[in-house]
Amino acid sequence: MSEKVTYGQAWKGGDKPFAASYGKLMMWFFLITDALTFSAFLGSYGFYRFKYPDIWPVPEEVFTHFPFLHGDHPLLFVALMTFILIMSSVTMVLAVNYGHKMEKKKVILWLSLTIVGGFMFLGSQAWEWGHFIHGDKGAIDTKTESIVHIAEGEKMSSVYNLMEVDGHDGSHHHFTINNVINKLETKPNFNIRTANKSYLSNSESIKFLQEEGTEVVLGANLKHNEYGVQNFGQCFFFITGFHGFHVFSGVIILIVILINVIKGTYERRGHYEMVEKVGLYWHFVDLVWVFVFTFFYLV
Amino acid sequence: MANTTTNSNWWIWKVFWILLIVTTVEVVLGIIKPGFLINTQFLGTKLLNHIFIVLTIVKAAYIVLSFMHLGHERKSLKWTILIPPLILIPYLLFILLTEGGYALSLMH
Structure with missing residues (x-):
């Protein structure tokens, strides 16, 4: 009567319809919901911009700083952040690729570089937030x-x-x-x-x-900011903050996976699919930044 | 491209260069802001903004289809993942932006 259904026995069909593992499917489904969350954030940013078209702050008057350089350098610093994130996406995809070939040492190398890229991005964002909060015009x-x-x-x-x-x-x-x-x-x-x-x-x-x-x-907080409409500061903190939180959790997960790779967990398991799943998440974070970059800094 | 994905790395660097070049074009356009692109209005916003949005979607497509490997997944999986966001996100944006314009009209 109480026949125990263990993992792997419930599916009695033929081929897997999607030819993808359970873990990968669930990662994709999570990413779809996450994409909708970020769309809601960026959509509400668009709402406020359409509501205050004349008095909305001009991004290149707000984001003008570059470390160790004086004067106005609009866009340069975020362009650098974008480059860092694209670069870390490339190292991630290389790690996944060497995972397919079961080359443990190269997976370790490229995974480590991805983590370095993640930390560089987080550092840049902290610097950016520091300048945004301090302000320089009043x-x-x-x-x-x-x-x-x-x-x-x-x-x-x-x-x-x-x-x-x-x-x-x-x-x-x-x-x-x-x-x-x-x-x-x-x-x-x-x-x-x-x-x-x-x-x-x-x-x-x-x-x-x-x-x-x-x-x-002087400067910016959640109540008001020196750049213009209150919602501008709130959108900045929520959107870049939520994205930064994703990068931060991504870095933590990458570190856990790296430890497992070094310990040989996936070598014993016979495949590096876990690296692939984290890779999906990491590329998604890059994907979101591409949109944040356009809608917050360019448009 | 399907067979090259596991055997070589050249396609990764190809996508990297495409992403880098598109981003560079965006930044250069954002800094020099060519006059005719700023002054031409099209569908409620500057022509330049349409260019930015198209370039962003190009980048997004390369990341999703190539880096996230979705272009090489089975067709059923590909469309299961793509169709919900492709319908819901433009729908949501349409509503929010329309409402934003309406909220503006209420203030005057």
């Missing part, structure tokens, strides 16, 4: 919740320039609206750039801040 929040910036004539400047302090000296700055208004009164060459990128005169700026200004925003 801005002023208003009653209508649109963010306005400090300009010199028709050129973007910063709160730090206006207040004559170094924004990167490591100390924690705090300014009030009245500090800014007083400085604007003594320095007529400074003025306000409104959220839809038009420039006010110095006297208009002072009047605008007295009526509308609520607080000076």
Whole structure:
């Protein structure tokens, strides 16, 4: 009566319809659901961009930094991050390929390089987050919740320039609206750039801040950010954060698999399919980054 | 390509170069922003953005079909995996972007 059905006996059919193992199928099904999650994130980002087309921050004014270089280098750093992730995808596919050939030493080599690439990407992302959170221009929040910036004539400047302090000296700055208004009164060459990128005169700026200004925003957090619409910062933290979390778990899984490869687990098992399954996950992380790169930094 | 996948590595480097070149084109276009691509509007956004989206889909296709090996899986598996996202994601995006435009119209 209670005949025990053990693994492998339940399937009494002929060929496997998909010619793929259970583990690989389940990884694919997981990736489909994950793809839908990321679509929801990027879709809601698109929703906000379509809702605030005129006052949405311009990405190349936000992401302009490159380590050890001064000045504006829009896109370069994310291009480097993209390159790192594509490169680690290549080393992953090489590891999978040598797994098919049962060449343990080469699997170890390429798997290790993939892990190095993963850590490099995570480091880059930490650096990127650091700069995003710190900010470098500062801005002023208003009653209508649109963010306005400090300009010199028709050129973007910063709160730090206006207040004559170094924004990167490591100390924690705090300014009030009245500090800014007083400085604007003594320095007529400074003025306000409104959220839809038009420039006010110095006297208009002072009047605008007295009526509308609520607080000076330096850097970014989940409540508000100096770059523009609140949702921009929230989308940045959630989308790149969720992707970064995927990279992080990917690196952890890769390390576990690497240990198993070194111990010879898959050699004894007779196949390296586990490397292939993790490979699917790792390529998926690369795939998501391709879309994040386009929709967050390019478009 | 089917038989070369397990025997050699050249196809991996081929895909690598394609991904690298497409990314480079994207970054260069993103930095110089050619005027006629920015000023031409098409289907509600700049022509340049359409180019970015097409190039992104090219990259995505190479990653999924080649690196993730889906191009070489059995046809039934391939379409089981591809059809749900290919229907649901454009559907979701259509709804969200339309609603975004509507939310904008409500603010004015």
